[in-house]
Amino acid sequence: xxxxxxxxxxxxxxxxxxxxxxxxxxxxxxxxxxxxxxxxxxxxxxxxxxxxxxxxxxxxxxxxxxxxxxxxxxxxxxxxxxxxxxxxxxxxxxxxxxxxxxxxxxxxxxxxxxxxxxxxxxxxxxxxxxxxxxxxxxxxxxxxxxxxxxxxxxxxxxxxxxxxxxxxxxxxxxxxxxxxxxxxxxxxxxxxxxxxxxxxxxxxxxxxxxxxxxxxxxxxxxxxxxxxxxxxxxxxxxxxxxxxxxxxxxxxxxxxxxxxxxxxxxxxxxxxxxxxxxxxxxxxxxxxxxxxxxxxxxxxxxxxxxxxxxxxxxxxxxxxxxxxxxxxxxxxxxxxxxxxxxxxxx
Amino acid sequence: xxxxxxxxxxxxxxxxxxxxxxxxxxxxxxxxxxxxxxxxxxxxxxxxxxxxxxxxxxxxxxxxxxxxxxxxxxxxxxxxxxxxxxxxxxxxxxxxxxxxxxxxxxxxxxxxxxxxxxxxxxxxxxxxxxxxxxxxxxxxxxxxxxxxxxxxxxxxxxxxxxxxxxxxxxxxxxxxxxxxxxxxxxxxxxxxxxxxxxxxxxxxxxxxxxxxxxxxxxxxxxxxxxxxxxxxxxxxxxxxxxxxxxxxxxxxxxxxxxxxxxxxxxxxxxxxxxxxxxxxxxxxxxxxxxxxxxxxxxxxxxxxxxxxxxxxxxxxxxxxxxxxxxxxxxxxxxxxxxxxxxxxxxxxxxxxxxxxxxxxxxxxxxxxxxxx
Numbered sequence: 001x002x003x004x005x006x007x008x009x010x011x012x013x014x015x016x017x018x019x020x021x022x023x024x025x026x027x028x029x030x031x032x033x034x035x036x037x038x039x040x041x042x043x044x045x046x047x048x049x050x051x052x053x054x055x056x057x058x059x060x061x062x063x064x065x066x067x068x069x070x071x072x073x074x075x076x077x078x079x080x081x082x083x084x085x086x087x088x089x090x091x092x093x094x095x096x097x098x099x100x101x102x103x104x105x106x107x108x109x110x111x112x113x114x115x116x117x118x119x120x121x122x123x124x125x126x127x128x129x130x131x132x133x134x135x136x137x138x139x140x141x142x143x144x145x146x147x148x149x150x151x152x153x154x155x156x157x158x159x160x161x162x163x164x165x166x167x168x169x170x171x172x173x174x175x176x177x178x179x180x181x182x183x184x185x186x187x188x189x190x191x192x193x194x195x196x197x198x199x200x201x202x203x204x205x206x207x208x209x210x211x212x213x214x215x216x217x218x219x220x221x222x223x224x225x226x227x228x229x230x231x232x233x234x235x236x237x238x239x240x241x242x243x244x245x246x247x248x249x250x251x252x253x254x255x256x257x258x259x260x261x262x263x264x265x266x267x268x269x270x271x272x273x274x275x276x277x278x279x280x281x282x283x284x285x286x287x288x289x290x291x292x293x294x295x296x297x298x299x300x301x302x303x304x305x306x307x308x309x310x311x312x313x314x315x316x317x318x319x320x321x322x323x324x325x326x327x328x329x330x331x332x333x334x335x336x337x338x339x340x341x342x343x344x345x346x
Numbered sequence: 347x348x349x350x351x352x353x354x355x356x357x358x359x360x361x362x363x364x365x366x367x368x369x370x371x372x373x374x375x376x377x378x379x380x381x382x383x384x385x386x387x388x389x390x391x392x393x394x395x396x397x398x399x400x401x402x403x404x405x406x407x408x409x410x411x412x413x414x415x416x417x418x419x420x421x422x423x424x425x426x427x428x429x430x431x432x433x434x435x436x437x438x439x440x441x442x443x444x445x446x447x448x449x450x451x452x453x454x455x456x457x458x459x460x461x462x463x464x465x466x467x468x469x470x471x472x473x474x475x476x477x478x479x480x481x482x483x484x485x486x487x488x489x490x491x492x493x494x495x496x497x498x499x500x501x502x503x504x505x506x507x508x509x510x511x512x513x514x515x516x517x518x519x520x521x522x523x524x525x526x527x528x529x530x531x532x533x534x535x536x537x538x539x540x541x542x543x544x545x546x547x548x549x550x551x552x553x554x555x556x557x558x559x560x561x562x563x564x565x566x567x568x569x570x571x572x573x574x575x576x577x578x579x580x581x582x583x584x585x586x587x588x589x590x591x592x593x594x595x596x597x598x599x600x601x602x603x604x605x606x607x608x609x610x611x612x613x614x615x616x617x618x619x620x621x622x623x624x625x626x627x628x629x630x631x632x633x634x635x636x637x638x639x640x641x642x643x644x645x646x647x648x649x650x651x652x653x654x655x656x657x658x659x660x661x662x663x664x665x666x667x668x669x670x671x672x673x674x675x676x677x678x679x680x681x682x683x684x685x686x687x688x689x690x691x692x693x694x695x696x697x698x699x700x701x702x703x704x705x706x707x708x709x710x711x712x713x714x715x716x717x718x
Contacts, residue, residue: 071415086390088390088392089390089392090392090413090414090415090430091392091394091413092392092394092395092412092413092414092430092708094415095415124389125389126389126392127392127393127708129681130681130687130706130707130708131681133655133656133705133706134395137416137455137473138472138473138545138563155656155657156656156657156658157655157656157657157658157706158655158656190680190681190682191680191681191682192658192680192681193658
């Protein structure tokens with residue numbers, strides 16, 4: 001309890017001073033050398049990536065991207081980046097991509113913030129579990145008045161612009177929800193609601209745009225609390241354990257597989273592709289699960305090896321990340337080089 | 347609290363004259379059953395919300411479903427809606443046969459599909475305000491209502507309509523939380539006279555070919571037309587008295603031509619004679635979202651107390667005699683096979699083999715009731 005209070009005081013103190021403290025800390029963080037392949041995905045003629053919103057690998061190394069194109073699409077590529085297929089074109093849940101993740105059984109899950117839906121696809125590309133519901137057109141357009149009427153706590157199965165999903169070993173899943181609601185919701189493997197936590201704010205356990213979510217092997221839940229410049233860590237029952245700060249605004253997080261798990265977090269450049277903002281952000285941090293920063297790499301920019309508003313990361317392989325960017329419409333494959341103390345890399 | 351309980355008791359006592367077995371729920375037997383996820387569409391044809399499911403005399407299964415992207419385009423000073431609902435046919439093994447009429451003008455927001463005794467295929471669309479009769483080959487034979495020329499983006503619910511609804515006992519109001527107190531509020535245009543519709547929901551026929559249309563979620567009435575589509579009469583008004591409606595969700599007729607109306611927002615099934623005179627009501631089956639009546643000498647009535655899409659409560663389906671006596675129930679709300687997700691349609695052409703269409707699970711389950 002005492003620790004939480006102390007943590008609260010620290011968090012409150014940090015919020016207004018985030019930028020200076022970041023710059024200060026940044027100078028002491030080691031740069032990790034790396035190489036990048038920016039054309040890893042081989043698109044057939046007339047197939048285009050839009051914004052690289054979601055990217056994830058399955059156990060075979062196949063790559064899935066959930067992209068905002070003319071319409072939102074879900075693509076599959078093989079482990080070499082060769083296009084395999086489009087999954088479920090015209091799906092009722094596809095409107096405004098936000099995340100794709102692959103669970104331990106290789107089911108592919110999408111989170112769509114335009115329809116408030118989470119859909120699990122089996123290997124055949126068929127919808128196997130559906131949570132949330134595309135709004136009924138008779139509900140009309142949301143207005144300030146209807147937003148104000150959003151129930152609190154939010155309804156168990158109704159999301160408001162959800163952002164991401166994570167799974168634990170028991171098959172439970174956690175939905176980051178999202179831009180509208182400010183909560184994390186937990187479901188069992190059959191899709192039955194278990195519990196929810198969080199409300200909008202910057203106190204401990206409160207959220208300001210939970211934008212990305214992951215679990216570790218112990219079932220703890222890591223939430224990129226983007227608007228509060230912190231990663232909040234919960235136990236499997238969604239009790240707050242700790243908070244990680246000093247890594248900028250975490251847009252995307254991922255955790256490498258056991259036994260020794262690492263946490264990556266991207267301080268993504270704000271999404272308008274604005275040069276002034278790009279200059280001060282874009283780096284990705286590598287951490288121990290307790291938040292100890294091991295190093296960082298990258299910076300904002302459009303070239304290969306630079307990052308244009310990183311929106312999703314896959315780190316199923318510890319030192320080989322797939323990075324989806326909003327404003328460069330691509331997925332980069334980034335290889336971290338054996339660690340030495342020297343030099344920023346490319 | 348006490349006074350409202352008393353009031354309710356008085357109301358219940360008054361209704362008991364017409365009602366059947368109000369207290370029978372406690373001893374409803376559970377019917378054993380099995381179920382399979384039935385449809386096998388091609389890989390690149392994702393099924394969305396299955397609003398309607400129906401079989402024809404050959405055992406083929408038709409669904410009217412909400413899929414793709416419902417959108418509007420900008421035209422001259424107006425926006426135009428483009429629906430993405432589809433009418434699909436599958437064979438008796440669930441294998442995809444064909445899509446009927448892609449982008450038909452009435453296909454906007456699917457609500458119901460029914461097959462008449464001559465194997466004509468009828469759809470009812472909630473957004474285009476239309477019912478369409480297709481012949482067995484899929485050609486349009488007759489249309490009812492008219493699609494609005496431009497988008498009507500409904501007004502947001504008023505504060506009164508959106509407040510937690512107290513109008514319907516037992517459940518959290520009709521439909522999806524809003525609008526129980528004012529059924530027309532979410533329709534955007536209010537009541538429409540004559541044989542135009544406001545969010546129609548279902549269609550049924552009697553042996554003479556007369557047509558009944560439930561109208562629906564916007565209006566609160568039933569229309570009767572002859573087999574040539576000529577308007578005969580309309581009955582019903584908004585409210586909770588006998589012969590009044592709050593969200594008519596589903597229709598069925600028996601062999602005598604009586605009409606059964608799932609009056610979802612009032613948590614009851616109302617039964618009318620062929621001329622629309624109120625006969626009786628069944629109030630012990632939850633909020634009926636889908637009903638059907640099996641054919642044959644001994645007819646049965648099925649009714650689904652479907653869960654609201656916002657929760658996984660209720661979800662059981664009742665099997666009843668036509669007089670309302672409950673024979674048993676089966677199922678519960680959920681996402682797994684054998685569970686039901688917001689059932690919106692039931693086909694019971696065969697008494698113990700049901701096809702159940704679900705909104706939130708995007709599927710049709712074939713349910714086989716086992717002999718006890």
